[in-house]
Amino acid sequence: MELEFEKWHGNKNDFILTWFSHDQVTFEALRREAPRLCTRDGSGIGADGILVLHTKTSRDIMPYQMSIINSDGSLAETCGNGIRCAALSILTKHHEQSPKVDIPEGIELGLKSSRASLRYLGDVTESARGHLPLVAVEMGKALINEENPDYEGAKAFIKKVSQELSMPALTKDWSLVSLGNRHLVISLDVVSPELIRKIGPALQKSELWDGINVHIIRSKAMVDADRRQSAQSLGQAIDELYEAFVWERGAGETQACGSGACAVAASLWQTGLSDRSHWLGVDMPGGRLYIKQASRDDQITMAGPAKLAFRGKVTI
Incomplete structure (x- = not known):
């Protein structure tokens, strides 16, 4: 099957991100393909991992869960840089598909064994190239x-x-x-x-x-x-x-x-x-x-x- 994806990075910790409304069989296929997709030897896309934003339908602009697949195909419990990338992907999709509908100030993302809350703080300088959005994530207690x-x-x-x-x-x-x-x-x-x-x-x-x-x-x-x-x-x-x-x-x-x-x-x-x-x-x-x-x-x-x-x- 053909999979649409976005390539994101948070502080150069980079990810293949896909919005996913497919069944579990396809998700497992994506896990098996993770090493090939993430390799940096020139034959793949190249990434540290894959972020999967699960939605009930392909039209949804707010995922109910995020899965994190490591580059070796294993699953990660959480990923702070990945969560920030997901937050801005959600915001981007919202602006593209429903610009007249306000997005909540705080977003809740379900992870493998927890939930992450995130919000937008403003911008941070990216040297002479301009500014990047600054995202704050509540990461739980240690x-x-x-x-x-x-x-x-x-x-x-x-x-x-x-x-x-x-x-x-x-x-x-x-x-x-x-x-x-x-x-x-x-x-x-x-x-x-x-x-x-x-x-x-x-x-x-x-x-x-x-x-x-x-x-x-x-x-x-x-x-x-x-x-x-x-x-x-x-x-x-x-x-x-x-x-x-x-x-x-x-x-x-x-x-x-x-x-x-x-x-x-x-x-x-x-x-x-x-x-x-x-x-x-x-x-x-x-x-x-x-x-x-x-x-x-x-x-x-x-x-x-x-x-x-x-x-x-x-x-x-």
Whole structure:
């Protein structure tokens, strides 16, 4: 069958997005085709994953659910960058098909095991090329370290991997975070793409999990432009900025990870040294995401841009 799709990216974490009113058999076919469609070897479209917006009919402009297919065909629990792309796809379709009908200020999207609320904040500067819409997503609450039943097992596993890699620094400052999906956040003095390519794969295979998102982070110095841009976009200047590199479950190295940025922030808040009520910046290779949480009892809010790259059709 021929499938219409849109190619989106959120901070260069890119996705094939399709509006889907087909049956489960076709959805499973799309999962099987995911590696071929997502490959970047020139024979596919190229993407970190596939976003499926489920509707009851092809005329609907508001999906009742979103499924996230990783590039290897497995299913993801949540995806912050993907949710922002979905939000702007919904807004675009609404403006194209029903411009006279107001879209709700907040949108609810059903995910595999949770729901995400999202809203539009305004615009963020995209260098000299103009502005991109800034979307805020309520990502839920995080479980950190001992709040996860397998924390002690994770501690032993990380110690084992650190010995195998001859990297004792891995055991010094790390957090296990659950936010619909699972994350390991490791704070190091030096981070780089080469380092995440070494650490990320080594932490995937464990009896504790079927793959896990891995992030290595370090504190990053801010300049006046960082505070000025965040104040213009968010109405509040950021207090802290961190650099992070990502290895995603089911996708490998990616340019950004929205839920991962939330996990990074949650790992910092639990130390008590960061103020969760103020926006915190997380710089990944694909760009910057902003994270905050009004209080420990509230949902974590992530804000960032998304952009439509092109539309197309593909046979599956």
